[in-house]
Amino acid sequence: xxxxxxxxxxxxxxxxxxxxxxxxxxxxxxxxxxxxxxxxxxxxxxxxxxxxxxxxxxxxxxxxxxxxxxxxxxxxxxxx
Amino acid sequence: xxxxxxxxxxxxxxxxxxxxxxxxxxxxxxxxxxxxxxxxxxxxxxxxxxxxxxxxxxxxxxxxxxxxxxxxxxxxxxxx
Amino acid sequence: xxxxxxxxxxxxxxxxxxxxxxxxxxxxxxxxxxxxxxxxxxxxxxxxxxxxxxxxxxxxxxxxxxxxxxxxxxxxxxxxxxxxxxxxxxxxxxxxxxxxxxxxxxxxxxxxxxxxxxxxxxxxxxxxxxxxxxxxxx
Amino acid sequence: xxxxxxxxxxxxxxxxxxxxxxxxxxxxxxxxxxxxxxxxxxxxxxxxxxxxxxxxxxxxxxxxxxxxxxxxxxxxxxxxxxxxxxxxxxxxxxxxxxxxxxxxxxxxxxxxxxxxxxxxxxxxxxxxxxxxxxxxxx
Numbered sequence: 001x002x003x004x005x006x007x008x009x010x011x012x013x014x015x016x017x018x019x020x021x022x023x024x025x026x027x028x029x030x031x032x033x034x035x036x037x038x039x040x041x042x043x044x045x046x047x048x049x050x051x052x053x054x055x056x057x058x059x060x061x062x063x064x065x066x067x068x069x070x071x072x073x074x075x076x077x078x079x080x
Numbered sequence: 081x082x083x084x085x086x087x088x089x090x091x092x093x094x095x096x097x098x099x100x101x102x103x104x105x106x107x108x109x110x111x112x113x114x115x116x117x118x119x120x121x122x123x124x125x126x127x128x129x130x131x132x133x134x135x136x137x138x139x140x141x142x143x144x145x146x147x148x149x150x151x152x153x154x155x156x157x158x159x160x
Numbered sequence: 161x162x163x164x165x166x167x168x169x170x171x172x173x174x175x176x177x178x179x180x181x182x183x184x185x186x187x188x189x190x191x192x193x194x195x196x197x198x199x200x201x202x203x204x205x206x207x208x209x210x211x212x213x214x215x216x217x218x219x220x221x222x223x224x225x226x227x228x229x230x231x232x233x234x235x236x237x238x239x240x241x242x243x244x245x246x247x248x249x250x251x252x253x254x255x256x257x258x259x260x261x262x263x264x265x266x267x268x269x270x271x272x273x274x275x276x277x278x279x280x281x282x283x284x285x286x287x288x289x290x291x292x293x294x295x296x297x298x
Numbered sequence: 299x300x301x302x303x304x305x306x307x308x309x310x311x312x313x314x315x316x317x318x319x320x321x322x323x324x325x326x327x328x329x330x331x332x333x334x335x336x337x338x339x340x341x342x343x344x345x346x347x348x349x350x351x352x353x354x355x356x357x358x359x360x361x362x363x364x365x366x367x368x369x370x371x372x373x374x375x376x377x378x379x380x381x382x383x384x385x386x387x388x389x390x391x392x393x394x395x396x397x398x399x400x401x402x403x404x405x406x407x408x409x410x411x412x413x414x415x416x417x418x419x420x421x422x423x424x425x426x427x428x429x430x431x432x433x434x435x436x
Contacts, residue, residue, distance in 0.1 A: 183385050
């Protein structure tokens with residue numbers, strides 16, 4: 001299936017776009033999405049951490065994606 | 081010597097005046113002034129605490145008074 | 161800069177905030193004391209604050225000295241009001257600015273805790289059927 | 299009452315203070331984050347904040363939920379700004395009111411500490427000769 005991914009902050013600079021889409025095998029967990037992404041964009045490996053929000057909530061590596069989920073890369077936050 | 085004493089808060093109500101004067105023996109410490117005052121106005125014994133400021137600073141019982149010192153009774157404070 | 165005052169007019173939060181602004185400040189913490197409508201489940205109508213003003217200013221300045229020494233603060237503003245206050249009015253505001261926020265929280269809390277212990281200001285709670293000097297009795 | 303917003307216009311300390319006023323409040327603590335003129339001894343020119351807004355609001359509301367549960371606060375106001383900020387401007391204000399002051403200090407500090415860990419907002423420091431997304435690199 002195709003997963004559309006939105007990026008903010010440094011993630012946006014790494015993929016050089018505010019969004020991208022990746023073709024992944026079904027079922028696809030957050031963890032394997034992360035691996036696919038890190039393989040495609042090696043710069044992500046240099047970040048302190050990288051999390052994913054699915055439909056506006058943080059999700060762990062074992063969380064399974066559905067087609068149509070709102071997937072957002074969350075690099076280290078620095079608000080305040 | 082004669083010591084003039086200024087009172088605030090509940091101390092003002094106990095001596096029923098914003099100030100009073102006491103005749104004390106020389107030398108007179110803060111501690112003995114406190115005893116004299118508590119003997120004259122027994123209500124002071126019911127307070128949680130009573131301190132004295134001499135010339136705008138807190139002073140301990142063993143501090144000796146001079147004639148002309150600005151002596152203020154400091155009942156428990158409750159600012160803020 | 162320190163801005164330490166005892167006032168008989170309403171206090172202003174924005175003013176105290178502005179007094180501690182600084183390009184080197186990363187955090188400002190402002191504590192605002194407010195007159196509550198009750199104490200120990202008894203309904204308060206008004207509060208009356210009185211102060212031994214020259215000594216109170218001296219003690220407030222001692223607190224400020226310590227904030228500079230212990231927490232390396234940039235600026236502090238302490239305004240305390242005296243006179244008759246209604247429910248919801250502000251008896252005290254303490255604003256502190258520091259390069260990093262943790263110090264601002266600690267210094268501000270130390271300042272209000274110490275003010276309540278050492279500064280010669282007295283509060284009388286006025287109830288419908290009486291009045292009490294706060295903290296006086298055991 | 300909770301007043302939780304992400305704004306692209308200047309924040310106002312007085313407004314956040316007023317949002318948490320309450321007759322039952324004994325203390326209000328306001329934390330104001332300020333853009334410092336330097337970081338690690340390097341001179342900062344501007345900051346740019348961006349946010350994943352709907353999720354940021356959701357995470358800020360989770361923080362608010364916890365303040366009510368853990369500290370029994372009366373009200374909370376969290377305003378965060380996004381966009382380009384100059385030195386001395388305010389990226390964040392958190393105001394908390396509680397019946398007793400200790401809880402207001404603790405809750406306010408918890409709120410800003412947690413906001414910096416969980417809320418999807420990113421800060422880019424602009425220097426004369428470059429720019430860095432804060433916290434991104436180890």
